[in-house]
Amino acid sequence: xxxKKYKINIDRPQPSKEEIATRQDFAKxxxxxxxxxxxxxxxxxxWLGTGGGAACLxxxxxxxxxxxxxxxxxxKPKTIVSxxxxxPKPMEEKRTMVEKDSTRPKRLLLTESQINTEGTxxxxxxxxxxxDDRESVNSISILAFSKATVRPKPYINPPFxxxxxxxxxxxxxxxxxxxxxxxxxxxxxxxxxxxxxxxGKPLQGSITLKYREYKDIFECLMSGIPMSYDSAGKKYxxxxxxxxxxxxTRGQQTVAIAQGKNIQVEMTPRDASSDxxxxxxxxxxxxxxxxxxxxxxxxxxxxxxIDTMAIxxxxxxxxxxxxxxxxxxxxxxxxxxxxxxxxxxxxxxxSEKDTSGNIQQSKRVYYGxxxxxxxISGFGIYNSDHPCGFAHPVTLKIQSFQSTTxxxxxxxxxxxxxxxxxxxxxxxxLETRENFVYDPTHNNILFGILPGNKIAILREEGFAxxxxxxxxxxxxxxMEVPDQEFQTMQAVKDxxxx
Amino acid sequence: MHMPITHNxxxxxxxxxxxxxxxxxxxxxxAEIEAAKKDNRQFAVLYxxxxxxxxxxxxxxxxSKDLAGDICAQTFLNAMTHLQGYQHKGLPFVCWLYRIAGxxxxxxxxxxxxxRTLNIETSGIHAMMDxxxxxxxxxxxxxxxxxxxxxxxxxxxxxxxxxxxKRPFKExxxxxxxxxxxxxxxxxxxLEKMKKRITSKN
Numbered sequence: 175x176x177x178k179k180y181k182i183n184i185d186r187p188q189p190s191k192e193e194i195a196t197r198q199d200f201a202k203x204x205x206x207x208x209x210x211x212x213x214x215x216x217x218x219x220x221w222l223g224t225g226g227g228a229a230c231l232x233x234x235x236x237x238x239x240x241x242x243x244x245x246x247x248x249x250k251p252k253t254i255v256s257x258x259x260x261x262p263k264p265m266e267e268k269r270t271m272v273e274k275d276s277t278r279p280k281r282l283l284l285t286e287s288q289i290n291t292e293g294t295x296x297x298x299x300x301x302x303x304x305x306d307d308r309e310s311v312n313s314i315s316i317l318a319f320s321k322a323t324v325r326p327k328p329y330i331n332p333p334f335x336x337x338x339x340x341x342x343x344x345x346x347x348x349x350x351x352x353x354x355x356x357x358x359x360x361x362x363x364x365x366x367x368x369x370x371x372x373x374g375k376p377l378q379g380s381i382t383l384k385y386r387e388y389k390d391i392f393e394c395l396m397s398g399i400p401m402s403y404d405s406a407g408k409k410y411x412x413x414x415x416x417x418x419x420x421x422x423t424r425g426q427q428t429v430a431i432a433q434g435k436n437i438q439v440e441m442t443p444r445d446a447s448s449d450x451x452x453x454x455x456x457x458x459x460x461x462x463x464x465x466x467x468x469x470x471x472x473x474x475x476x477x478x479x480i481d482t483m484a485i486x487x488x489x490x491x492x493x494x495x496x497x498x499x500x501x502x503x504x505x506x507x508x509x510x511x512x513x514x515x516x517x518x519x520x521x522x523x524x525s526e527k528d529t530s531g532n533i534q535q536s537k538r539v540y541y542g543x544x545x546x547x548x549x550i551s552g553f554g555i556y557n558s559d560h561p562c563g564f565a566h567p568v569t570l571k572i573q574s575f576q577s578t579t580x581x582x583x584x585x586x587x588x589x590x591x592x593x594x595x596x597x598x599x600x601x602x603x604l605e606t607r608e609n610f611v612y613d614p615t616h617n618n619i620l621f622g623i624l625p626g627n628k629i630a631i632l633r634e635e636g637f638a639x640x641x642x643x644x645x646x647x648x649x650x651x652x653m654e655v656p657d658q659e660f661q662t663m664q665a666v667k668d669x670x671x672x
Numbered sequence: 673m674h675m676p677i678t679h680n681x682x683x684x685x686x687x688x689x690x691x692x693x694x695x696x697x698x699x700x701x702x703a704e705i706e707a708a709k710k711d712n713r714q715f716a717v718l719y720x721x722x723x724x725x726x727x728x729x730x731x732x733x734x735x736s737k738d739l740a741g742d743i744c745a746q747t748f749l750n751a752m753t754h755l756q757g758y759q760h761k762g763l764p765f766v767c768w769l770y771r772i773a774g775x776x777x778x779x780x781x782x783x784x785x786x787x788r789t790l791n792i793e794t795s796g797i798h799a800m801m802d803x804x805x806x807x808x809x810x811x812x813x814x815x816x817x818x819x820x821x822x823x824x825x826x827x828x829x830x831x832x833x834x835x836x837x838k839r840p841f842k843e844x845x846x847x848x849x850x851x852x853x854x855x856x857x858x859x860x861x862x863l864e865k866m867k868k869r870i871t872s873k874n
Contacts, residue, residue, distance in 0.1 A: 180790040180821050181735055189737060194724045197741045200716045203748055207712060578824075580782070638854065647761075647849060 329460045332398030333589065333623045337663050339393060341384035341421070348381050358387055360418070363438040369422060370432040381429055387418040387441065391596045392667050395589060399455065401598045403462050403561045410561030411597045412462075415450045416441050416546060417557040429553075436549045441558070452548055455555040462557065562597055570610045570641060573648030575622065575630065577655045583630050585622030591670070593617040593634075614642040619670060620651070629669060630655045702760050708752075715752050722766050723748070726773050732837055733777055735789040743780065747773040767846040774847075790821060790828070796835035803860075804867040815870050827862045834859050 214220050332338050346352045351366040369377040388394045394401055394414055401412040422429040453462040546558050575583040590599040594616035612618055621631040630653040660666045708715040726747055731740035750772050781788045797816055833839045845855040
């Protein structure tokens, strides 16, 4: 017999109407109402302080507007320059003179583009001169920023900084170029003399090429790379077909791609459909930049080895065959290839059952030969995606995140994975509370990272408890918090997708 | 030993009149709320109308009438204090009061969980047995009583509202801010879970 958590009464008599009525006492309730605070303008000290302040300002104005030195200074031209102010200085106040009617920055607002990924803050600063120390009613004060006061969040911010996909490194002779076949199936074709230094001067000798890729939504999540795209002021989430990060170095020196040269990256996709675009990540601008339309393709010599496959080449293409294929299960549990693609779950054909030789071959060819081909003229992070919105968005206000034992939980970011659409949505800070959007018709999981590499998660079943219509009534979200520290990528994946 | 109860008898129990039945749709309640926002004394109408319902809601979860009275008083005090922020969104005003009372009760249980009491009505137990279609009522009745206190608080609340307070799903949904359908699905899932536990013990 389990230990009882509650006192249990069976068929307890209910109190009568009259008995309850005797407890009513509205007068007492009214008396207990806290009196509303007096409006501030009814306080005599408010008027005393306001009047005194106004008088001081008036006196100061009269005094300085007659000062000849001030008038001379006001006649001097002022310059406004932009300079990095990321030096770790103690906070100090600099007073500078600015003409009253000039277009001076009244408030120092930093846009995202002013905060670059290295954490240095760029902000307009008014030049100083020895006369600036004088006070004037026309002067403005700008607090010099230091790293201690402004700490921008890195743009690429992995949820588990110590658990990320590492680069594969390849040595390339710059003079001869190289074709690299990566273990992931991706092929990188580097032409001869493709490298240059920061000044554009061609480089010779051995270059280290670093490459890593993120093929699914989980790997994108672990990369910490934002997966949202702003199009005409509207924010979309990326549905990815694959993302890669390619860099090159020579010793400590950064290497660029030589002018007029392109490196070709042929990535084996999880999704071979052709409705994706190709984007490059602009880390300084903190946004994805559209490059071109992306297509998956294969070459004729590749396709000849799988001629038994039901591959439908797009008509009109002479030298290359564009594949728009889909692998799915037939009712007989065989694998087959179809015209369009958006849902491929398996990569390794050897684990499949009941497949004939042809079918196995077709599967192998699909992953081996259908590729997304990208021609890049600069190193960086690239993505094959298409932006998606929520099909049936429901907007909620979140009051708090709680554990199942009602402890409050706080995370800097909250991650929503739409498993149906394979989209990752990251909510930053207050955005989670104020404007949390999800699609109730899809399978979702929501989680945040707690100190000590722990995860708090709301699983698919938990979403049934959330409102399924827009509401401004604050919602509490109760999350499961296992007492487990996650140390490996596989452990995180197993836990999130179990 | 409990006598077996037929299906018809159980259905009759389910439709038995509920003690705290609200007096039907209230015309002009919005106007009353607006008036109370302007003048606290106008809140008396709402207080008198809903006092009994809120009191019974609190007492259902407690063992002491005085404590239920305190919770009820605190509920109305909070409601009056925050009435300016209340916006009528089509839900009955009393649901808002139930939610405040629920929060007050949660606070109380957090301070002292011994106050939490489970007041079970035999008719409610029989209705549940009927829903989960177990016919051996006498044999399963005691197991049901064993299992009920083990339910998590949120599940227990649903069962309590449905079977011991005999609230319709619509009202449960309004109180818990979920849809009527969702309330129904949740209750039946809990019953399903309970059935598994009861029969597995068998």
